[in-house]
Amino acid sequence: MSDLKNDWIARLSPGASFADVGGLWGTVNEKVSVAMRAGARECTMADITPQGHELWSAFDRHCAGLGVAGYRKLTVDIVAPQPELALGVHDVVHCSGIIYHLPDPFRMLRNLHRVTRRHLIVTSMVVAEEMRTPAGTLPFGPDEARFVPTLTPASRAIVAAYFDALGIRIAAINGEAEPWIYPDGQENYGPWWWLYSPAFFRGMAEVAGFAVEGECWTWESRAYSLLLRPLEEARRAAP
Numbered sequence: 111m112s113d114l115k116n117d118w119i120a121r122l123s124p125g126a127s128f129a130d131v132g133g134l135w136g137t138v139n140e141k142v143s144v145a146m147r148a149g150a151r152e153c154t155m156a157d158i159t160p161q162g163h164e165l166w167s168a169f170d171r172h173c174a175g176l177g178v179a180g181y182r183k184l185t186v187d188i189v190a191p192q193p194e195l196a197l198g199v200h201d202v203v204h205c206s207g208i209i210y211h212l213p214d215p216f217r218m219l220r221n222l223h224r225v226t227r228r229h230l231i232v233t234s235m236v237v238a239e240e241m242r243t244p245a246g247t248l249p250f251g252p253d254e255a256r257f258v259p260t261l262t263p264a265s266r267a268i269v270a271a272y273f274d275a276l277g278i279r280i281a282a283i284n285g286e287a288e289p290w291i292y293p294d295g296q297e298n299y300g301p302w303w304w305l306y307s308p309a310f311f312r313g314m315a316e317v318a319g320f321a322v323e324g325e326c327w328t329w330e331s332r333a334y335s336l337l338l339r340p341l342e343e344a345r346r347a348a349p
Contacts, residue, residue, distance in 0.1 A: 114326040115142050115231055118337050119204065124149035124231050126201035129225065131156050131188050131210040134165050137172040139233075140205040146178050149178040156197050157188040158299075189214065193221045202223060206233035206335075210306075211299045213290075219318035228343055230320065233328060239307045243271035252309035258302055259280055259290050269305065276332065308334040 119128075119141055127144035135272045142153045159165050164182035166183060173179065188205070189212060203226045209215045215234075222230055241248040245267040250256070259282070261269065263309055270284040279285040281301040288301050306314075315336055321344040324337030339347070 112327070114324075115141070115204075115206075115233070115328065115335050118149040118229075118231055118324065119202065121145045122202045125151050126228070127154075127198075128156040128202045128297065129154045129156055129200040129204070131186070131197075131203060131222070133157065133204065134159050134169055134207065135207075136165075137169050139206045140169065140172070140276070141206075141231075141290045142181050143176045143178045145202070145204075146181065147176075148229075150202075152182070153180075153181040154184055154200070156184045156188070159185065159188050161185055188221050188225075189218055190221075192224070194224050195227050196320055199224040199227050200224075201228045202231070206231075207235075207333075208299075209234045210302050210304050213297050213303050215304055216314055216318060219315055222262075222301060223340055225318045226338075226340055228339065229323075229338075230338040231335060232338065233333055234306075234311050235302070235332060236308050236311055236334045237269075237272065237305050239309065240272070241268055243268050243274045243275070245271040248272075250305065250307040252307070252313055255304055256307035256311050258305060278332070312336060335342070 123145040128150040133140035134322045142155050146153050232299050239250050248268045280290045285300050320338035
């Protein structure tokens with residue numbers, strides 16, 4: 111099956127500067143190779159992982175196997191203030207699998223706005239607008255999200271049953287609990303902090319300053335991708 115995100119990147123990348131934010135882990139969702147083969151002018155992998163870590167070596171081996179070279183590698187914390195100082199501003203930005211792991215997803219979207227010139231492709235895990243499970247029913251409408259650290263026992267039971275049925279194990283829901291804040295005061299980006307539906311995700315992106323130009327399901331309808339354009343750029347491009 112064709113990956114619509116790859117189709118978006120292939121259409122938007124020729125002659126453009128491209129950045130993949132947070133695509134290093136396991137190289138499973140990286141899109142640098144897709145953009146480079148589509149004719150991007152320059153490509154950057156940006157990740158919070160320090161340089162010299164084995165994940166960077168694994169990424170290099172992965173790209174070499176695809177015949178891809180000449181990309182930049184930057185260590186960037188996308189939730190830090192003024193990320194454009196570390197990453198720069200790029201025509202096309204891709205970011206997948208991070209936003210729901212952060213305590214402040216809206217701030218991340220605003221930071222992605224700061225580094226995106228023309229288009230952002232962002233993917234998040236999402237849940238059904240109504241969870242119906244043997245443990246009960248829980249709504250996730252356009253104006254409803256759940257903060258995982260404060261789920262009540264009843265809500266947690268419903269969410270756990272929902273993910274059990276999908277075969278997904280998640281820390282603090284149906285898996286072992288992890289600390290939300292480490293002893294040094296750093297937030298733990300491992301667990302899922304938020305649960306929300308595609309409609310909530312879309313609305314959050316619009317409030318963050320983007321126009322939605324496309325959307326699609328991915329990972330067997332467990333995740334949702336948005337093709338976004340900064341509002342100011344969308345207005346300039348309007349006929």
